[in-house]
Amino acid sequence: MKMYKVGLPFIGISSLLLLLSPVANAADMPDMDHGNMDMSNMDMSNMDHSGMDMSDMDMSSMDHSGMDMSGMDHSSMDMSGMDHSSMNMDMSGMQGGEPPPNARSPDYSNGVPYGRFGKPVMMGSLPLWGVSVDDLGYQFDDDQINYEFDTWYGTDSNRVTLRSEGSIQTKDDKEIDSLTSLSYWKPLSIFWNGEAGVAYDTENDKSAVMAGIAGTAPYFIETDARAYLYTDGQVRLDLGAEYEWRLDQHWVVIPEVELTAFSKDDTDNHITKGFNEFGADVRLTYEMLSRQLAPYVGISYETALGNARDLRRQEDEAVDSSSVTAGVKFWF
Numbered sequence: 001m002k003m004y005k006v007g008l009p010f011i012g013i014s015s016l017l018l019l020l021s022p023v024a025n026a027a028d029m030p031d032m033d034h035g036n037m038d039m040s041n042m043d044m045s046n047m048d049h050s051g052m053d054m055s056d057m058d059m060s061s062m063d064h065s066g067m068d069m070s071g072m073d074h075s076s077m078d079m080s081g082m083d084h085s086s087m088n089m090d091m092s093g094m095q096g097g098e099p100p101p102n103a104r105s106p107d108y109s110n111g112v113p114y115g116r117f118g119k120p121v122m123m124g125s126l127p128l129w130g131v132s133v134d135d136l137g138y139q140f141d142d143d144q145i146n147y148e149f150d151t152w153y154g155t156d157s158n159r160v161t162l163r164s165e166g167s168i169q170t171k172d173d174k175e176i177d178s179l180t181s182l183s184y185w186k187p188l189s190i191f192w193n194g195e196a197g198v199a200y201d202t203e204n205d206k207s208a209v210m211a212g213i214a215g216t217a218p219y220f221i222e223t224d225a226r227a228y229l230y231t232d233g234q235v236r237l238d239l240g241a242e243y244e245w246r247l248d249q250h251w252v253v254i255p256e257v258e259l260t261a262f263s264k265d266d267t268d269n270h271i272t273k274g275f276n277e278f279g280a281d282v283r284l285t286y287e288m289l290s291r292q293l294a295p296y297v298g299i300s301y302e303t304a305l306g307n308a309r310d311l312r313r314q315e316d317e318a319v320d321s322s323s324v325t326a327g328v329k330f331w332f
Contacts, residue, residue: 126155127153128155129151129152130151130332131332132149132331133147133330133331134148134150135147135149135327136149136327137296137325137327139324140324141323141324142321143169144167144168144169145167145168146166146300147167147168148164148165149163149165150164151163160183160184161181163181163183164178164179164180165179166178166180176202178201179199179200180199180202181200181210183195184196184197188215191215191216192216194213195210195212196210196211196212197210198210201228201230204269206231206232206234208228208229209229210229212224212226213225217241219243220243222243223240223242224239224240225238233263234263234264234266236260237261237262238258238260239258239259240257242254242255242257243255243256250286250287250288251285252285252287254283254296254298255281256280257278259275259279260277274306274307275305276306277302277303277308278305279303280301280302281299281300281325282299283297283325284298285329292330292331295326296326296328296329297325297326298326300323300325301321301322303319303320303321304320
């Protein structure tokens with residue numbers, strides 16, 4: 001019984017020391033490092049913060065670099081009472097506003113000059129020139145040289161065109177009959193071009209105002225129609241059509257037809273009202289030198305129409321004529 005009385009006070013002192021030890025540890029917490037504390041698995045949803053006063057808590061010295069907050073739910077956080085007026089955000093580096101002094105130049109040259117060739121331009125805006133000789137051949141039966149050519153200078157949108165066609169007699173008086181025009185050329189659509197200008201006809205020694213249209217009809221038929229208004233009121237209409245029947249990469253058969261009409265009679269120049277003349281020829285060409293040069297052989301045929309046949313008979317002129325022809329066509 002005596003031993004029981006001595007042990008009871010000892011047990012009471014020991015219990016008191018055990019109760020005081022957590023208090024001592026809590027008093028020493030300011031020196032603790034919370035940087036390595038992992039709070040990602042802590043469930044704080046049941047904690048009651050309503051009675052906690054956080055206004056006096058100084059958290060500036062806390063190290064949050066090691067805190068993993070990926071598992072926290074921010075959907076229920078109410079930030080409506082936060083004051084953003086004191087937040088100073090620098091957005092000067094964002095896109096917009098004045099460019100910096102070292103910004104790229106508008107033409108992307110970065111100050112590098114274009115050199116001796118100058119500033120590059122689109123090919124369609126460059127003025128170019130060209131020469132096309134569609135026919136330069138000799139008719140053996142008629143002893144004459146036929147020619148047809150046109151030259152141009154300008155762009156794909158605007159050009160000045162010089163065009164001439166006719167024949168040169170190689171016997172007797174060596175007469176030259178030609179129709180030459182200087183015109184302004186402009187595209188009207190994808191396949192058609194318009195022309196307008198002045199012309200001169202050596203056969204009747206008269207000048208004229210010219211207007212016409214030329215282009216590609218369906219089935220790739222090259223078509224042209226030109227009207228000439230002469231100084232005496234005479235109107236001439238020339239119609240033509242041509243097709244290139246390609247046999248292979250070099251051999252090409254080219255049939256062509258032409259039709260001429262006038263608005264009134266002119267007996268001095270062997271002209272009657274209506275359709276006066278029809279011409280057709282077929283040529284076999286061989287293209288060489290990148291298709292820029294093509295010699296040919298063929299046959300041509302011409303005949304008078306309507307009242308022009310009677311007028312030619314009265315003056316002892318041939319109504320119909322045909323001839324073997326040979327020549328060359330080229331362009332550059």
